[in-house]
Amino acid sequence: MPIAIHWFRRDLRLTDNTALNAAVAAHEQVVPVYILSTWKGQHRWTGVPRQQFLVECLASLASGLKAAGSDLLIRQGDAVAELEALVRETGAAAIYANRDPDPFGRALETRLFQAAKRLGVELHLFKDAALHERNEVLTGSQTPFRVFTPFSRAWAKLGKPLPGNTVTRLRPPAKLRSLPLPTLATWGLQPDGTQILDAGEKAAHGRLERFVENAVFRYVEKRDLPALEGTSRLSQDLRFGLLSIRKIYSRLQERSQGLNETQARSLQVYITELCWREFYFQVLWHKPEVLELEYSEDYRGMPWKEDPAAFDRWCAGQTGFPIVDAGMRQLRQTGFMHNRVRMITAMFLTKDMHLDWRLGEQWFMQRLLDGEIASNNGGWQWSSGTGTDAAPYFRIQNPWTQGLRFDSAGNYIRHWVPELKAVPAQRLHQPPAPGLRLVPEYPLPMLDHAQERDTSLRTYKLHLSSSRSAKTV
Numbered sequence: 001m002p003i004a005i006h007w008f009r010r011d012l013r014l015t016d017n018t019a020l021n022a023a024v025a026a027h028e029q030v031v032p033v034y035i036l037s038t039w040k041g042q043h044r045w046t047g048v049p050r051q052q053f054l055v056e057c058l059a060s061l062a063s064g065l066k067a068a069g070s071d072l073l074i075r076q077g078d079a080v081a082e083l084e085a086l087v088r089e090t091g092a093a094a095i096y097a098n099r100d101p102d103p104f105g106r107a108l109e110t111r112l113f114q115a116a117k118r119l120g121v122e123l124h125l126f127k128d129a130a131l132h133e134r135n136e137v138l139t140g141s142q143t144p145f146r147v148f149t150p151f152s153r154a155w156a157k158l159g160k161p162l163p164g165n166t167v168t169r170l171r172p173p174a175k176l177r178s179l180p181l182p183t184l185a186t187w188g189l190q191p192d193g194t195q196i197l198d199a200g201e202k203a204a205h206g207r208l209e210r211f212v213e214n215a216v217f218r219y220v221e222k223r224d225l226p227a228l229e230g231t232s233r234l235s236q237d238l239r240f241g242l243l244s245i246r247k248i249y250s251r252l253q254e255r256s257q258g259l260n261e262t263q264a265r266s267l268q269v270y271i272t273e274l275c276w277r278e279f280y281f282q283v284l285w286h287k288p289e290v291l292e293l294e295y296s297e298d299y300r301g302m303p304w305k306e307d308p309a310a311f312d313r314w315c316a317g318q319t320g321f322p323i324v325d326a327g328m329r330q331l332r333q334t335g336f337m338h339n340r341v342r343m344i345t346a347m348f349l350t351k352d353m354h355l356d357w358r359l360g361e362q363w364f365m366q367r368l369l370d371g372e373i374a375s376n377n378g379g380w381q382w383s384s385g386t387g388t389d390a391a392p393y394f395r396i397q398n399p400w401t402q403g404l405r406f407d408s409a410g411n412y413i414r415h416w417v418p419e420l421k422a423v424p425a426q427r428l429h430q431p432p433a434p435g436l437r438l439v440p441e442y443p444l445p446m447l448d449h450a451q452e453r454d455t456s457l458r459t460y461k462l463h464l465s466s467s468r469s470a471k472t473v
């Protein structure tokens, strides 16, 4: 068949791209297109850092396609309408794309399926973002897992797909209308000084190789210490599909030969983290309502407080809790926050400040380079005690002792909260004497953790018993 369209979505790469490889294998000519969304100014689920990263990924993809003899076509509008128009312009016989695990992507796929039928063209959608998706990992009674550990055991037993080819040559497309590559102004946004990682497929491969070379073997030892570079920093690469999950998995398999016990365990723990990502994908697939509601029905309708001024202090990293403020400022300045600190800041918002987890979920999505609807929702619901396999409501992390445990020398705190750079570590991890600031320019703690912990315990307990008794009536 002569012409096909490849619709790039969250798969911005030429290496081991399932749908693109299938299109190239079956068609003489493949028209690669990316379709920009039309919102302007503010978006609930994204913001400047991730859009800037997208802009740079698209520029890199366009130059990769140019080197392969082709051009990336840029269109803007409703993706289904744009693809329909492109089918008419090119006379394409088929559309190829990789599936998106989130509910917005799925809704588009349903509409595209109907449009393809109307147009009489083939639509080929592929699994690409995950090793296992949808219904591939089920309990013995064919229901979705609610708890991570048994899910991960079942996931580990399944055979894993291998990486495919790299596209190096594409036939040049006929001259087609294309918009220029986007900039932040495309969405009415301005640069805000966020210092983001290098984007594009090549940069992502560099990060993977640096990690699998050595750091993966010390992952267990270092991954919880935010002052160190102990994690892979691949989350945005997985989010935008700069790397395929099959490539990562197969590199880890290659590195798994001849390891000592510690190294083998470290590598295994890292693979388990990749499995968390797929666990949350399948939660969202089976229960898309978690985007609005608590996964656990018992916690729906909790009496969250409303306090916009307090929320602003949390976002700005001005709570007076050094470990919380360090995390929030890392997020603001780089579009990234270490996993351990994501848990601390999320629990602080929900269990110390008693604010709705959905506020934090949205702020993270607007700031994170790796903002992934499924993982972010899963992380927030886990931290607030409302999700799958969640920390039970009575497990409330103490931000002072968390700081001491995971940043004992205070290096992470001092890096992100520079006004505290001369404060000795031990004072960073305990409440200051009443009314006495650590330094004049740093705020007093905005609340008393012990008091707010008690309030949380009472509120959660009361809500839980009233929703359980409502069920039995």
Ligand SMILES: Cc1cc2nc3c(=O)[nH]c(=O)nc-3n(C[C@H](O)[C@H](O)[C@H](O)COP(=O)(O)OP(=O)(O)OC[C@H]3O[C@@H](n4cnc5c(N)ncnc54)[C@H](O)[C@@H]3O)c2cc1C
Pocket: 223, 231, 232, 233, 234, 235, 236, 238, 239, 273, 274, 275, 276, 277, 278, 280, 337, 338, 339, 340, 342, 343, 346, 364, 368, 370, 371, 372, 373, 375, 376, 377, 378, 379, 380, 383
């Ligand atoms: C409140 C909260 C919000 C989060 N939001 C996101 C998000 O929007 N996007 C996102 O990718 N991750 C999210 N996470 C999970 C985790 O914090 C990040 O994946 C991790 O910090 C990314 O850094 P890394 O690539 O160096 O991780 P590594 O430790 O090197 O882990 C390797 C990969 O495993 C996956 N992973 C690791 N931990 C988790 C996890 N708990 N849940 C799901 N996947 C995981 C990621 O793809 C990550 O790149 C969130 C966690 C919490 C507690």
